[in-house]
Amino acid sequence: MKRYLDIVIIVLSLCFQSGWSQETQIVEDFKPSTMNQSEKQFPQVNSQRRVRASIAAPNANKVQLDIGGVKYDMRKDANGVWTGESNLQDEGFHYYQLNIDGASVPDPGSLYFYGAGRWGSGIEIPSRDQEFFELKNVPHGLVIENIYFSKLINSFRRCFIYTPAGYYENTKARYPVLYLQHGSFEDETGWSSQGKANLILDNLIASKKATPMIIVMDNGYAFKPQSNEAKEKKERPESIFEEVLITEVIPMIDAKFRTIANRENRAIAGLSMGANQTMRIMMNNLETFSYYGGFSGTANYPSTDPLDASTFLDGKYKDGSALNKKIKLFWLGLGTKEPAPFPKSVGAFRTMLEQQGIKYDYYESPETAHEWLTWRRCLYQFAFKLFK
Amino acid sequence: MKRYLDIVIIVLSLCFQSGWSQETQIVEDFKPSTMNQSEKQFPQVNSQRRVRASIAAPNANKVQLDIGGVKYDMRKDANGVWTGESNLQDEGFHYYQLNIDGASVPDPGSLYFYGAGRWGSGIEIPSRDQEFFELKNVPHGLVIENIYFSKLINSFRRCFIYTPAGYYENTKARYPVLYLQHGSFEDETGWSSQGKANLILDNLIASKKATPMIIVMDNGYAFKPQSNEAKEKKERPESIFEEVLITEVIPMIDAKFRTIANRENRAIAGLSMGANQTMRIMMNNLETFSYYGGFSGTANYPSTDPLDASTFLDGKYKDGSALNKKIKLFWLGLGTKEPAPFPKSVGAFRTMLEQQGIKYDYYESPETAHEWLTWRRCLYQFAFKLFK
Structure with missing residues (x-):
């Protein structure tokens, strides 16, 4: 027996030295x-x-x-x-x-x-599964750079818009819209560049796995203009992204593109900071959106404490059965290698959902951390379920 | 008199030392x-x-x-x-x-x-005149990234398309199209990034100085697929940009966008290598285009020799009066500080045009060399005259 154990130990140590270790x-x-x-x-x-x-x-x-x-x-x-x-x-x-x-x-x-x-x-x-975001010979949607002036912020901003293949040829068709946000220290370019959102949707739509949709990718950094006094005092500027999105961006998109402009055909999702932001926007605007996706983030971030549904986000999650009737899809995703506090923070949020009897989908991206392959996979899984 | 001269020399030398020289x-x-x-x-x-x-x-x-x-x-x-x-x-x-x-x-x-x-x-x-390409609070057109598969090249390619403000709102309006090319060692991103083509047109259209138009910016590097044998021999690949543009890009644009698909509403222009390429394409396809713009380049580049219209470009410039009837605008531009061989090469071409009695417009960009301010100014001057 001792002999077998010795052999096992030798084999294991060889494995560590040659194949499993970083020193290979x-x-x-x-x-x-x-x-x-x-x-x-x-x-x-x-x-x-x-x-x-x-x-x-x-x-x-x-x-x-x-x-x-x-x-x-x-x-x-x-x-x-x-x-x-x-x-x-x-x-x-x-x-x-x-x-x-x-x-x-x-x-x-x-x-x-x-x-x-x-x-x-x-x-x-x-990656093993990269086929889902590869550039293939399928009909391709377009990615559109849209510069606009925000009166609320008193400056120019930019969003990118994905229109699905066929949008320009089928001049009568109208489409549902997904508002899709980046994370902290990222911007409106991320989703259609390293995020491959356009290719993911091109492939999903070509294989008839997703409903053709428009995607709007705006910049989540949107602050109320400050007085010179406040700037001098280095006061933290107030984020008004929700107001910009609801009162400026959505009306602009509905005016410019052939959208189906109702809550049943509007989804909102984001990654990390964007998940946090869009979760708040979703819950404050259930008349505007009916689908939600949170990739690697929830609105309780960075806390990992248990959540009290009667107080969290002003009690927006209190009435589980009303939410189940109102929300068509509440979707969360996370990478299996995400660092603290994400697993516990998202975990605390899920526990609260479960305590309230709120239906939600949960996806884990295998072997990925707080990075873009997690979010590409989340978008793929989420988009699959939208507007159906 | 000697005294005055001395003073002039002292003043001049002070100027050189303090203000005029690079050593200031x-x-x-x-x-x-x-x-x-x-x-x-x-x-x-x-x-x-x-x-x-x-x-x-x-x-x-x-x-x-x-x-x-x-x-x-x-x-x-x-x-x-x-x-x-x-x-x-x-x-x-x-x-x-x-x-x-x-x-x-x-x-x-x-x-x-x-x-x-x-x-x-x-x-x-x-620059003194930067107002013409500044981001202003005027209606903005969109810049669209369009991925397409070229059968001729057997690979994916990309072009950018500018649609003018109002394109999406006025769903019945149709627009003329300018095909606009970059220079050597540049690509399809140049004109709408450092070239500011979108802002130049936004400003021109907002002030009613230009006709609202679509601009298509493709990649001028387009080579016929080579056999492995040819690759091994390092044979120079054959450019088929003209064929790609005429038989793939233009039909795609006319199918996807609300263009006015005739020669009276189609212009072609380019800078440097793009001027050379588009001049050849223009002269080979007078049934397709009626406006031409050559910015810092002509098809005789890099030669500065006198041109013989009976042989240059297969005699395409031989019949000046026929060309004057056919071509609505033949436009050339150059920076005053351009290096050799551009001034003499473009000069030789202009001499040939004049010998043949061919009408053309000529613009000089003050104090700029073979760089983007020359080309932004050229686009401004040229776009002003299109489709009128």
Whole structure:
């Protein structure tokens, strides 16, 4: 028996050393990332889901690849080209940067995305299920950049609008609308760029799994103009995103596009901060929306405390049976690798829903954290169920 | 007399030393560039049209600002922040980058633009006449991203489409179309980003100076698929942009949008390489287009030799009086500071037009080179005259 145990231990320790640990050997099957600029060879990704970056910096002292909160030292060759690899990354899309002698800069090889509060590099680690957001030879919808002036904010804003394939050819058809929001330190560009919302819907609609719909992606940062006095005192500006969305954006969209302008044909969803925001907007405007999607976030964030339905959001969740009649779909999603406080915070919210007898759908994205593959999957699962 | 001359010489030399020369003192009225990422303080521009860049790179040996083909050394302060200024720049938009110990990278402070064959930093030097491309509180058209599959190229391509304000509200109105092309090492994003084509048309249309029109901005790089043998031999691929535009893009646009689908309501224009391409397409397809605009380029590029109308472009310019009847507008534009061979090359072409008695409009953009302010001004002047 002792002998068998010894063998098991030896086998396990070999596994840890060779295959399971981050210290494993690097497999030399790197390919250029699909998020690279045209014809750029680096960064690359291998079958282990490592990232390899490379940059010419002949006079640098130290160059690092900065991804997933870890900085990896790169090595300099005789030509002054630095190359280095990360440990194993999760499947999906990650923001990253290079660090050259202390300067954090975008990688000149990658395309650029807005996230983490800046335009910077992004990389795609192939995922098992990526087929659902791939660019395929199916009819494609259009993504429209719409600049508008907000009287409430007294400045220009921008939203992007997805119109499904056929919108321009079927000039009589009217469509339901999903209002879809980004997360914190992101903006209105995220969902149709790294979020692949347009391709996800193109594929769903082409395979007749989703109802053709319009998607509106606005910027969730919308603040009431401040007096100079308030600015000087550095007072926190008041968010008026709900007011902007309800009184400016929705009327503009209904005037400009062939929407079906009623609550039965209007959904609202968001990720992280956007889930929090849109949950509040949903509950304050049940005459406007009948479908809700919360991806990696709920309105109790960042609290993980048990919720009291009689007081939480002014008691909006008190009457479960009334909500069950009113709301057509209340949908929540989360990645299995999300960090604190998301699992417990969303968990506390779910417990409250269950205590109130409120029906909801819950989806878990396997092996993803608080990142875009979680949200792409959430959109896919959620859009599937809308307007049916 | 000698005394007066001496004074004149002293005054002139003072002028050269203090105000006229590049060695003049730096005026400390720098402001963040309008092309910066939200809330980023650098890069900045001053009233002299100098660029000041700044980046934290505490362990770097040498950091440079690389703009207009010149690298300017930056200075390191006690906190490891490097700052430096360029000499005087032309008004308008310029691509630039930073160089950190030999690594050429985008500036993390700027927005990014596709040009010079890469996504990278751009900066805007205020111009006297910038009012014509500013974002104003006028009705705004939309910019639409359209993904399509080209059978001729056997791959996905993308074009951007500008629809004028009112297109979505006036559901019966039909519009003329301008096909507008970018230059070499640029792509389909240029005209509606650094080119400001949408804002230029918004402003022109709002002030009733231009006829409301649709603009289609495609990618001018379109090559016939090559055999593996040809690829191995590194044969130059054959451009089939004309065929893609005429047989795929125009029918797609006419099917999808409410165009007036005839030659009287179709214009074609381009900048630099795009001027060369679209001039050939215009002359090969006079049944398709009746307006032509060539910005900083003609089809004889890079030659500056005199042109023989009986042989140039297969004699397409031979019959001047027939062309004068057929073409509604033949328009050429050039910046006064354009480098060789543009002035002489365009000049040789104009001489040929004049010899053939072909009517054309000619515009010179004051104090600009082969850059986007030249092309924005050209679009403004050209669009003004279209479809009238």
